[in-house]
Amino acid sequence: MTPSPFGGASRRIGWKLAAGLVLLGAGVWFLLPSRPGSEKPASGSAHTTDAPVTRVRPSVLQGAPPGGSSEDARLTIQGTVLGPNGPLHGARVFASATVEGESLSTLRCGSISSLRLFECLRGEEADRLAELVKERRGEAIVHARTLTAEDGSFLLPGLEDGLYAVWAESPEGLAFRPTVAAGTSSVELRIGSGRKVWGTVTDDAKAPVPGALVTLVFAAHSRFYETLTDAEGNYHLDALPPGQFMAVVAKEGLLTKASPLWLYLPASERNFELQRPGRMSGRVLLANAPVAAATVHLTDPYGQKASTLTDGEGRFSFDGLGRQAYSLTAQHQGKGATTYLSLDENPQRLDVLLELKPAVFIEGVVRGEDQKPLAGAEVSAFLEDWGDFELVKDFEWKTTESTDDAGRYRLGPLPPGLYRLQATDTQHLTSEEEARPFSPGKETLDFILKRALLVEGVLEDSQGQPVQGETMTLRRLDEEHGWEMTSTGEDGRFSLPASQAGEYQLRVDGKQVHRLERPLTVPTDPLRIVAQRLMRIAGEVVDETGMPLPGVHVGIWAEQDASEEKPLAHDETNGEGRFLIHVDTAGRYTVTADLFSRSFVRTASQTVEVNETSEPQVRLRFEKGRPLTGRVVDWRGRPVPQVPVQVQPAPMPVIRRSGYLVQLSMKTDEDGRFSLEQISGEQFDACIHSDVFSLLTEVHGEARCARVKNDGQEVRLVIGRGVFVTGRLVHLDGSPVTHFRMNGREVRREDGEISLLIQQPGQERIELSAPGLQPVLRTAPDFPEGVQIQDLGTIVMSP
Known part of the structure; x- marks a missing residue:
């Protein structure tokens, strides 16, 4: 996980809340006679330590059934649990459910809606997941529980209409059926071996971290499994279903770590290292004098920003930082400075100096043709040329900012130079200004974006049913590049922007239906595309x-x-x-x-x-x-x-x-x-x-x-x-042998040079022959370690 630059009190409060809830959950589950996974591991477990590991069992929250209140619930789920030797008596069985938009397994990435949150462990998404887990939000809710009878049968009562995950757990192992409809009466659960995972949590000084909270979230169903590390930093979790998990490891005073975890083998070892938070501090100067009330922005590689103001002595600081690169930007009264620093080697950078120089600031408003401001549009400044390299070496060649709800943007501080500005929006045509020089100071530049010509329609199969998730592509016939791509929605609808009027090709890629292509003249009326399902x-x-x-x-x-x-x-x-x-x-x-x-x-x-x-x-x-x-x-x-x-x-x-x-x-x-x-x-x-x-x-x-x-x-x-042997073949008079065979391969070289890749130094044979000359047989020399090329020198071939 990439830590956020904004650590602070919210992180500390979240961890304390999580730890308290874990201990509360442990107590609650101790009082429940049928709590899942309460058994101790069998003897002979792959995990052994001198001190017992403190374990907190999987949390399962009681809640209202999906779709209504528990008072109106009348449906049941019935079935049988089978162990290795037949029906299993006394197994714990329970039904749980996730809630769309709330349970972790259903949440989507903020930046890429087609991906689940579990698949976006970078930047803001990683922080979001870690905070949700530490606050114990987004886990599956259990709606019914029971024990199996002597014949292995069970009945889960009081369920509303809907789909549930049904679990069975016993000392023999566990079983899991991810989707069972309420009202089903013939569920068969076959107990299999649960997965185990163990390991050690250390800090970046390799010291064990006792009392760290280790939480595994089952990606398929948002079930939480938790434990605390012992005095030696060891943890152990068992009775886990096979599949993908998200591991979140937290400890007060250290940066939280989130990472994916695959548990497909019976037992796995996974160690975690928690980093101590980094710190970056320094001063903002103008002509070697401190600058008070200057604005300093810290930006991580994923675009997350934190800001502060300098004090009366020009000092600033940022705490709770991860081991990665950051950009620092300072600005004050039309002057600015930028630098790029990494905390990989030194997590405590306390001597950063930002020297203010005259800078360029460009601001304005982006509107549509209807004069309404466009929120979320991107404005970019491309640095085309500069005179003083020392002035701009710490600046990127491209700077991009997004507009706010009022359509406003602000670029800077930028070094003086030749810039080309561009404004883009997904529903509008790109507007680009010709490159021109910008001098220090503030300039205002507004953009009016023309509405894109949209190619819209619906994709249906031959039965008139919408086709969801099919890829649609639009391309101008007179351009090799500039493809626009989208996926059809639940109702089969799609919308693709066209840069201008003209002849286009619309393509259905053919993942679910037969691939097809259709020529179009834009603008066009809404389309109805009918394709035969595969x-x-x-x-x-x-x-x-x-x-x-x-x-x-x-x-x-x-x-x-x-x-x-x-x-x-x-x-x-x-x-x-x-x-x-x-x-x-x-x-x-x-x-x-x-x-x-x-x-x-x-x-x-x-x-x-x-x-x-x-x-x-x-x-x-x-x-x-x-x-x-x-x-x-x-x-x-x-x-x-x-x-x-x-x-x-x-x-x-x-x-x-x-x-x-x-x-x-x-x-x-x-x-x-x-x-x-x-x-x-x-x-x-x-x-x-x-x-x-x-x-x-x-x-x-x-x-x-x-x-x-x-x-x-x-x-x-x-x-x-793999090493190379080189040399030069010559006649007795010193003239080069220009036509020869080398290990059976014919070679023609005016200079007589040889070059041969060998793989067995000291053993591989090198055979050289030429018309009318005596063959030469050599053994490739042994190469010293690290040497990649060995020159054999001049090789004389006699008649």
């Missing part, structure tokens, strides 16, 4: 116990396609472990699910027949898998430590993650070994990510991966060290 494959992904798995990538290939081809379509399982994929032609397809991280790889596939008369239902089940060990050795058979290795699904990975593999890689130990806790599937790829080493075994793809079978045997990867 055929669908629906399904779910479950673990070895049948528990649904959210956040799993699922892809589909035509059965006859080569395994290296990208999937025709892909989806990610939702909170219920379900997915939906579309294809445009009938036939046989292979549906594959994969899930992998540093410590596990899990894949499952199924072949299905797809036609226009039915919708196949696919259930992809991950097998339990087995541990995997491997060893990396060099070309001489010596173990190689600290080599990044990534194991990933094969032969049909759903999502190509080449850009992220280095971050997901594990490093070999001193014996060259690496291991995974669990791997399932018939085969996988083992990839080496190194600028120095490369695989000598059979490799493929850009990632240079070796295909390995999952047969329970130790994986052995042989790597070479």
